[in-house]
Amino acid sequence: MKTKTHPLLGVHSLLMMVFIYMPIAFIIAYSFNSSRLAADWSGFTLDWYVLLFQNRRVIEALSNSLIVAVVSTVVSTILGTMAALSMRKLKRKLRAGMGGLLYLPIIIPDIIMGLSLLVLFTQFNIPMGKLTIILAHITFNLSYVYVVVSTRLAGMGKQLEEAANDLGAGAWQTFRYVTLPQIMPGIVAGALIAFTLSLDDFMISFFVSGPSSTTLPIYIYGQVKRGISPEINALCTILIVVSVTLVLLAQYILNRGKGQKKQSILPF
Amino acid sequence: MRKSSLSVLPVVLWLGVFLVVPMLIVVGMSFMGRDQAGGVVFDINLTSYARFFDSLYLGIYWDTIVLSVLTTVICLVLSYPLAYYIANSGPKRQTWGLILVTIPFWINFLIRTYAWVLLLRTQGVVNNLLIDIGLIQEPLQMLYTRGAVLLGMVYTFIPFMVLPIYVALEQMDKKLLEAASDLGASSWRAFWHITLPQTKSGIMTGSVLVYVSTTGMFVVTDILGGAKSAMISNVIQAQFSGARDWPFGSALSIIFVITSLIMIALFNRAMTSRHLRVKEGR
Numbered sequence: 131m132k133t134k135t136h137p138l139l140g141v142h143s144l145l146m147m148v149f150i151y152m153p154i155a156f157i158i159a160y161s162f163n164s165s166r167l168a169a170d171w172s173g174f175t176l177d178w179y180v181l182l183f184q185n186r187r188v189i190e191a192l193s194n195s196l197i198v199a200v201v202s203t204v205v206s207t208i209l210g211t212m213a214a215l216s217m218r219k220l221k222r223k224l225r226a227g228m229g230g231l232l233y234l235p236i237i238i239p240d241i242i243m244g245l246s247l248l249v250l251f252t253q254f255n256i257p258m259g260k261l262t263i264i265l266a267h268i269t270f271n272l273s274y275v276y277v278v279v280s281t282r283l284a285g286m287g288k289q290l291e292e293a294a295n296d297l298g299a300g301a302w303q304t305f306r307y308v309t310l311p312q313i314m315p316g317i318v319a320g321a322l323i324a325f326t327l328s329l330d331d332f333m334i335s336f337f338v339s340g341p342s343s344t345t346l347p348i349y350i351y352g353q354v355k356r357g358i359s360p361e362i363n364a365l366c367t368i369l370i371v372v373s374v375t376l377v378l379l380a381q382y383i384l385n386r387g388k389g390q391k392k393q394s395i396l397p398f
Numbered sequence: 399m400r401k402s403s404l405s406v407l408p409v410v411l412w413l414g415v416f417l418v419v420p421m422l423i424v425v426g427m428s429f430m431g432r433d434q435a436g437g438v439v440f441d442i443n444l445t446s447y448a449r450f451f452d453s454l455y456l457g458i459y460w461d462t463i464v465l466s467v468l469t470t471v472i473c474l475v476l477s478y479p480l481a482y483y484i485a486n487s488g489p490k491r492q493t494w495g496l497i498l499v500t501i502p503f504w505i506n507f508l509i510r511t512y513a514w515v516l517l518l519r520t521q522g523v524v525n526n527l528l529i530d531i532g533l534i535q536e537p538l539q540m541l542y543t544r545g546a547v548l549l550g551m552v553y554t555f556i557p558f559m560v561l562p563i564y565v566a567l568e569q570m571d572k573k574l575l576e577a578a579s580d581l582g583a584s585s586w587r588a589f590w591h592i593t594l595p596q597t598k599s600g601i602m603t604g605s606v607l608v609y610v611s612t613t614g615m616f617v618v619t620d621i622l623g624g625a626k627s628a629m630i631s632n633v634i635q636a637q638f639s640g641a642r643d644w645p646f647g648s649a650l651s652i653i654f655v656i657t658s659l660i661m662i663a664l665f666n667r668a669m670t671s672r673h674l675r676v677k678e679g680r
Contacts, residue, residue, distance in 0.1 A: 332506065354512045
């Protein structure tokens with residue numbers, strides 16, 4: 131519904147958009163700037179991208195990030211979807227408690243989650259590396275998958291499943307041919323979000339990574355602390371483009387169906 | 399429990415092992431001692447908590463609370479009108495507005511913080527611009543100041559505030575506004591007595607998210623602030639990397655969580671009493 135809004139509100143909103151996007155636009159622009167040091171524009175170049183892909187440490191960080199993201203996405207998508215499906219069958223009290231537990235990883239500050247996992251892994255003598263990062267990422271990702279899939283489940287109602295049941299379909303058949311196709315967009319969107327969150331995570335990985343398991347955000351952090359560089363601008367630009375594309379894709383998949391109630395991919 | 403609901407077990411086990419147990423260990427560790435080499439010694443005491451009451455750490459924590467409250471208030475003031483504008487736009491502009499405020503949520507905050515280094519440094523975009531238009535002769539020191547940290551925090555957490563408020567505005571009962579206007583209430587009065595109280599949950603969610611995230615965010619202070627602007631999260635992080643005093647780091651984490659809960663409770667109470675006053679006023 132459109133209500134009248136004061137023109138100043140429009141101006142404020144426009145300025146806010148400038149505030150939000152201008153810094154990002156500068157990173158992207160500078161990644162194509164041929165001058166290494168100057169803040170002024172001195173011509174278009176793709177050199178920094180070429181240099182980036184010749185940098186062995188960047189390639190290593192990229193491969194670590196991708197391994198972590200793929201494995202943690204697969205496991206968390208399965209776990210999160212299972213949680214969403216089985217929650218429906220729980221008694222109300224148990225369901226409330228479980229819901230609280232499943233929201234915890236989203237609510238707990240990253241720093242606390244990161245350091246408590248560091249303490250856990252150290253207590254059990256698990257060396258920090260890709261494995262510990264994967265375990266940590268599964269833990270927060272499964273909550274996000276759970277939220278997206280369970281919202282989808284709540285929106286679909288039980289009529290179709292009951293109809294399938296009445297028509298003599300077994301539990302597995304009902305799940306395979308009725309429930310699963312309906313929640314598939316939720317599962318795919320959840321997986322895309324998990325992949326993006328894993329690729330982007332810095333705070334938690336920072337605590338549970340070892341010297342040989344540098345991920346892209348950890349690499350960026352190390353470089354950024356030393357100052358600015360055009361290669362980092364290029365790397366940031368790539369990461370921005372990948373994250374935004376994945377999330378917009380997730381949003382599109384989730385809301386593609388006609389008559390589908392608009393669903394947000396955010397946990398609040 | 400029916401057999402089919404057993405499929406909830408793997409997740410419960412997972413969260414138990416990787417979420418609940420680690421936090422319990424941290425609670426336990428906050429009461430432990432520490433030997434010369436930085437190892438944790440099993441010896442129950444309150445030394446780590448006592449250390450927090452050192453004036454140095456109390457001062458840092460006070461600074462952190464001030465920064466987090468300021469960030470929350472600025473985010474709220476900037477976000478509410480934006481969320482309001484988006485929620486009251488036509489369907490097309492609404493969709494686009496929502497996408498545009500959601501996108502930064504998914505861009506790594508590390509990258510978004512780094513962007514401000516490009517803008518604020520001595521030979522950065524802002525200084526060059528100000529010199530070019532002749533406003534200043536010498537570049538200003540903007541980076542590595544408290545102002546830069548505040549700006550970075552506001553910038554990082556604005557989406558956390560806009561989205562919950564938008565959701566609340568979107569879900570509110572708009573018929574009440576029509577009723578108010580039919581009964582002759584000015585639009586300002588209607589906003590104050592209907593829209594604002596009805597979007598309380600969004601303000602609440604957004605404020606809690608921004609407050610807690612600011613307190614826990616050590617990267618923005620690390621990159622945009624100097625050594626002098628260390629916040630409690632930087633101290634915690636240092637205990638787990640350089641300083642290696644895990645019991646102290648654990649105690650600080652517990653203090654962080656408890657004070658956050660207290661702040662949330664205080665805020666919640668402030669919001670409820672305001673709501674009550676509004677009701678009684680009519």
